[in-house]
Amino acid sequence: MGIYISLAEETAEKLKNMILAEEIYKPGEKLPNESNLASLLNVSRTSIREAVKILIAGNILEIKRGVGTFVKENPGLASNLFDMIYLNDKKQDLKDSLDLRLILEPAMIKATIDFATEEELESIFYYEKLCREACLSGEPYKELDTKFHKALATASHNKIFEQLTPLLHQSITIIHNSIKDKKIIDSFTENAVIYHKKITECIKERDYAGAELYSRIHVYNALKNINLI
Template identity: 35%
Template sequence: MVCMFDKVLLSEKVANNIKKLIIDNELQPGDKLSNEIELSKILNVSRSTIRESVKILVSMNILEIRRGKGTFVCEKPGIATDPLGVTFMNKKDLLLYLFETRLIIEPEIAALAAKRAKEKNVEALEVAFMKMEKDILEGKDHTETDMDFHNIIAKSSQNPIIKRIVPIINDCIKEGYLETKDIPESGEKVIYYHEKVLDAIKNKDEKAAKKYMKEHIENGMGQIRKK
């Protein structure tokens, strides 16, 4: 007789094996996983165990189930919806704390991007800048295009940890973009600083990239304090 504890341990072990399959097969976010029958054969376990293991990976935000389509690797595998737990933090001054965190890390990330950015990174950054500039000049919400710009800088650092950290912080500060976007001259300053950072990265000027990113974030903090 197999006890429940043994079943749990088996499900966790199989979940780890599925994670290994994802890594070994270099599956990317959005890629489809083998179906239940195939996984059962590959891992030599029952289909019910596969189902339990998949549930574990879904709870860990590694896999997602799309009804009628199958099981897929999550867009941000392994990253929780609110990894910093800001939902349960006191909202007073939270936005400033998030910007303070950005001030500590993003200027250095910009410098690293200036040093390591590849041609495709610079091209993506130019496209993101033009989209953001267009949104601002047309009076549209530039939240997403602004965050895209910063996320591409993180990718340009060629550091996989940084690539994951920056989007997490940006997701937490969406409120910040909404609070500052209607402040007079806010859009003009956003365009100015983003263009300066872009030019510095294109020219591989680490010092300038760090300088203008620092000034950009400090400007944002100043505007938030005025609210």
């Protein structure tokens, strides 16, 4: 298996360094436009666009509609308590993220069973269905996968779980962006199809033990698929 830093991630690291270390762009300052940044960093405008998204997720940049892209007033200080840190060692980053999910997700899903409203349950079931259909039809499903897990976190009614979710689910982005082996990709897809559905069925039945078991198996399989255990 090969895990590598994508060009967009590399570009994001360079831009982040220009902001946080070199202080070329200071808090509250507007960045050059997309074309100028692409020329400056010798990458495509697409890479700049993706890098900006990464740094927005990391609470370093923000977009002001109709005005441009700006450095946050407190760049890198996460308003949700946790900084989206993109480590140089992506394999270790991935393992750390999945290990934390093994510990935390069963507790989060238990809280979801206890506190989810009917509307929140419908959102969970909706995104599970869309994600499963995308997987089975061979369509990209990363965004739907992320929305499914976000719906679970929201329904837990625990702000810390909600705040942790973007950090923990770096693993989804890393997996989708970095793994090219078709057999491994197929294994991840099958894992999502089977265990998302089992987890939602347990939530419907208020089956704490089943939900905990399947959430652990789901993450354990991810670790196993990429030889991290």
